[in-house]
Amino acid sequence: MARFVMVCGTASHVGKSIIAAALCRILVNSGFKVAPFKSQNMSLNSWVTQDGDEIGIAQAVQAWAAKVEPSADMNPVLLKPKGDLISQVILHGKPLGDRKVGEYYDSVDAIFKDVCDSLETLARSHEIIVIEGAGSPAEINLYERDIANLRVARSVDAPVILIGDIERGGVFASLYGTVQLLPDDDRRRIKGFIINKFRGDEKLLEPGIKQLEKLTGIPVLGTIPYVNVRLPSEDSVSLADTLPPSHGALDIAVIKLPHISNFTDFEPLEAIAQIRYVSLDGDLGSPDALIIPGTKNTIDDLAAVRRSGMDKQILASAGTIPIIGICGGFQMLGETITDEGFEGTKNESKAIEGLRLLHVHTVFNSRRKETKQVEKYVTGNGPLLDRLRNNTIRGYEIHMGTTTSAFPIFSDDGAQDEKGLVLGTYLHGLFHNDNFRSVLYEYLHSRHSQRRQHVRHKALSLSTTSQRAPHSDYDGDPFNELARVVQQHVDMEALYSIIGL
Numbered sequence: 267m268a269r270f271v272m273v274c275g276t277a278s279h280v281g282k283s284i285i286a287a288a289l290c291r292i293l294v295n296s297g298f299k300v301a302p303f304k305s306q307n308m309s310l311n312s313w314v315t316q317d318g319d320e321i322g323i324a325q326a327v328q329a330w331a332a333k334v335e336p337s338a339d340m341n342p343v344l345l346k347p348k349g350d351l352i353s354q355v356i357l358h359g360k361p362l363g364d365r366k367v368g369e370y371y372d373s374v375d376a377i378f379k380d381v382c383d384s385l386e387t388l389a390r391s392h393e394i395i396v397i398e399g400a401g402s403p404a405e406i407n408l409y410e411r412d413i414a415n416l417r418v419a420r421s422v423d424a425p426v427i428l429i430g431d432i433e434r435g436g437v438f439a440s441l442y443g444t445v446q447l448l449p450d451d452d453r454r455r456i457k458g459f460i461i462n463k464f465r466g467d468e469k470l471l472e473p474g475i476k477q478l479e480k481l482t483g484i485p486v487l488g489t490i491p492y493v494n495v496r497l498p499s500e501d502s503v504s505l506a507d508t509l510p511p512s513h514g515a516l517d518i519a520v521i522k523l524p525h526i527s528n529f530t531d532f533e534p535l536e537a538i539a540q541i542r543y544v545s546l547d548g549d550l551g552s553p554d555a556l557i558i559p560g561t562k563n564t565i566d567d568l569a570a571v572r573r574s575g576m577d578k579q580i581l582a583s584a585g586t587i588p589i590i591g592i593c594g595g596f597q598m599l600g601e602t603i604t605d606e607g608f609e610g611t612k613n614e615s616k617a618i619e620g621l622r623l624l625h626v627h628t629v630f631n632s633r634r635k636e637t638k639q640v641e642k643y644v645t646g647n648g649p650l651l652d653r654l655r656n657n658t659i660r661g662y663e664i665h666m667g668t669t670t671s672a673f674p675i676f677s678d679d680g681a682q683d684e685k686g687l688v689l690g691t692y693l694h695g696l697f698h699n700d701n702f703r704s705v706l707y708e709y710l711h712s713r714h715s716q717r718r719q720h721v722r723h724k725a726l727s728l729s730t731t732s733q734r735a736p737h738s739d740y741d742g743d744p745f746n747e748l749a750r751v752v753q754q755h756v757d758m759e760a761l762y763s764i765i766g767l
Contacts, residue, residue, distance in 0.1 A: 268389040270424035271765045272455075274399035274415055276440035280431035281462040283324040285490075286398040288752040290332035291745040293394050301392040302328030305381040306343040306400055306414040308353070310527035310562050314637045314662040319359020320344060323530055328396065331745040339384035343377060343413075345370070348563050349525060358384070361635050371411045378413045382421055389422075394765065397424060404447035416452045425457040425764045428484075433463040433492065438474050445482050457764045458487040460756060465492050488756030495748045515540045516710050519553035521580070522546070523594070524570050525562040528664070531592055532557060534697045538707045546574035554710045555588040556580065558595030560694065564628075564667070565609050568598050568618065577621060584623055588650060588709070589688045591624075593665050596680070596690030600626035600669065608633050609666060623688045624681045630667040637664050640693065646675030648686015653705055661695030 271289070275282040286302060293300045307322035314320055319338035329336040338359030345353040348364065355362040355370060357380060365373070388395055400414035403426075419426055428444060430437040441459050448456070459478070461471070468489055475486045516539035520532055524546075535541055544550055558580070561567045571577050583589060591599040600620040607615045609630040620628075639662045644654040659676060669692070671681040680691035697703050 268392050268395050269766050270389075270395045270397060270419075270422045272397040272399060272416075272419045272424045272426045273429060274403045274426050274456075275429040275431075276402055276437075276444045277431070277434070278401050280429050280434070281490075282398050282429055283328070284495075284748065285427075285429055285460065285462065285752065286396050287324075287328045287331040287745065288748045289396045290328050291749040292753060292758070293396070294332050295746075295749065299334075299391070299393045300332040300396060301334060301388045301394075302332060302340050302396050302398065303385060303388060303418075304341050304398040304400065304414070305378075305385070305418050306345065307341050308345040308347065308400070310346055310525065311530050312344060312346070312356075312528065312664060314639055314664055315359065316639060317359070318638045320356050320635075320637045320664055321359060323528075324398070328398070331748075332396075334392075339387045342381050342384040346527070346562050347525070349566060354562070359637075361633060363633070371408075374411050374413050378417065381413055381418065385418070385422060395422075397422075399426075402444060403428075403452070404444045406447055416448070416455065419455050420452070424455070425766075426455045427458050427460060427487070427761070427764070428456050429460050429462050431463050432461050432489075433465070437461055438478050442478060442481060445484065456482075456484055458485050458760065460487050461489040463492045464489045485757075485760065487760055488752075490752060490755045493748075493751050495744045495751070516555075516707075516714055517542065517551070517553045518555045518557065518710075519544050519550055520557045520559055521571070521576065521595075522548075523559060523561045523567045525567055527560045527562050528593070528694050529559055531559065531694055531697060534703060538703065539710070546570055546576045550576070550579040550583065553583075553587065554714050555590070555706070556583055558589070558591040558598055560593035560595060560664075562594075563609070564594040564597045564603065565605050565616070565618065567594065568603070568620070571598070580621060581623070584683075584688060585685060587687070587713075588706070589623065590696075591688075591690040592696065593663075593692050593694060596624075596626075596692060597628040597667060597669060599624045599688065599690045600628055600681075603628045603630075603667075605630045623683060624671075624690050625673075625683075626669050626671045626681045626690065628667050628669045633666065635664065635666050636692075638662065640679075642677035642679060642693070644675065645677060646673075646680070646682050646686070646689070648682060649709055650686060650689065650705060651675060651682070652686075654701055657701055659693070659696065659699045659702055661693040661698070663692045664694060665692050 273282050273286045290300050302325050304325050309322045311323040312320050313323050313326035315336045321341035322344050325341040326336040344356035347353045351367045352364050355365050403415035430441040518539045519542045522543040522545050601622050604617040641660045644657050674680050675682050682689050
């Protein structure tokens with residue numbers, strides 16, 4: 267039988283996913299067969315497995331940390347918010363349907379059986395399961411219906427490590443308060459605390475740590491410093507605030523749609539440019555390139571783009587800079603979008619006009635979702651794609667709807683305008699391809715330097731040192747560095763003892 271350990275947090279975005287990934291790498295490096303698990307994930311950032319199943323990006327990342335292939339059993343329930351208290355429910359990697367909050371919670375007992383089946387499947391083929399909780403385990407208004415936290419721990423008698431984020435302030439109160447709100451039997455499952463994202467002198471924490479341990483009887487296993495190890499983000503809480511571009515840097519603007527999804531697509535671009543997420547009521551400015559990202563709700567988000575006037579800013583940029591639409595952004599760039607009652611939150615049939623920058627038409631006529639990993643040839647042309655023609659690119663598709671294009675740019679996918687500066691594709695992971703990222707960098711760098719020379723600014727310093735795009739952080743393996751940091755600052759002997767090793 268496998269052993270289990272659960273990582274819970276005092277709130278969302280305190281570092282549960284990252285610490286769970288670190289434990290996966292530490293344990294697999296110690297010779298164990300390890301798998302990650304999260305029963306229920308709410309996220310618009312997802313990944314498609316080799317079997318074509320859709321799971322949360324965090325569990326895919328943790329699987330890579332554990333050196334195993336991601337599978338649907340690692341995240342049996344994925345909730346993708348659509349708005350108006352409605353989420354699409356993905357069960358075992360496949361769409362179950364849209365559910366309102368009340369409808370979903372009425373069904374959690376039946377769904378929990380599926381959760382237990384997935385956990386049992388993983389336990390049969392792995393020695394240790396690292397379980398991640400969701401939000402806080404002490405949400406007392408939802409406690410009886412919570413299938414993402416301590417109900418999972420109870421089902422397999424797993425010890426729990428509780429993470430607190432000191433950067434938010436009040437870390438001792440949040441750790442103590444979380445423990446005190448739990449019923450006695452679940453309180454006894456908390457076997458250790460970890461304080462995360464600390465900046466400063468650890469000696470200043472010692473009095474608080476001693477008092478917390480005395481009050482709760484639970485040891486503080488370690489204090490992890492704030493480190494910048496780049497891993498894909500789980501949700502939009504981590505999106506950077508909109509900032510003006512720094513002097514001399516390439517500036518790539520991403521439209522921050524209300525239901526933005528899979529924005530991890532753009533994180534590799536941080537190696538070559540400053541990425542700005544621009545709200546719909548914000549000023550687009552004069553970026554070097556513009557990206558319209560994926561969305562869980564193309565119809566409603568396109569309407570929001572129009573209401574805000576952002577459509578006019580997008581159209582004003584057309585023809586002067588590259589505009590790239592990914593998935594829902596690709597659909598928005600087309601001429602028309604026809605929804606036969608399957609895509610919007612109100613299940614209404616309607617036909618709307620797109621931004622008309624690409625000669626494509628999209629139809630939503632079923633709830634069937636395309637989910638697959640792909641490798642395709644570059645068939646487009648123009649300033650961005652000429653040098654890549656007949657090269658291959660890899661990625662994955664997650665979308666509803668069918669888009670017809672007379673001149674696809676990646677085998678049977680995508681489209682471009684006459685100048686080759688407006689591109690659209692269903693391919694997530696496009697910017698993780700070195701060849702595409704390099705060509706994009708070289709084009710933007712050349713144009714950026716010309717623009718700066720035109721206004722008599724000094725040329726971009728990179729022009730004298732390199733004509734190739736820097737590699738992104740994802741080209742290496744950040745997990746060993748992450749594991750090293752955790753091992754250095756956490757009492758691993760105590761942690762191994764808690765797991766039963």
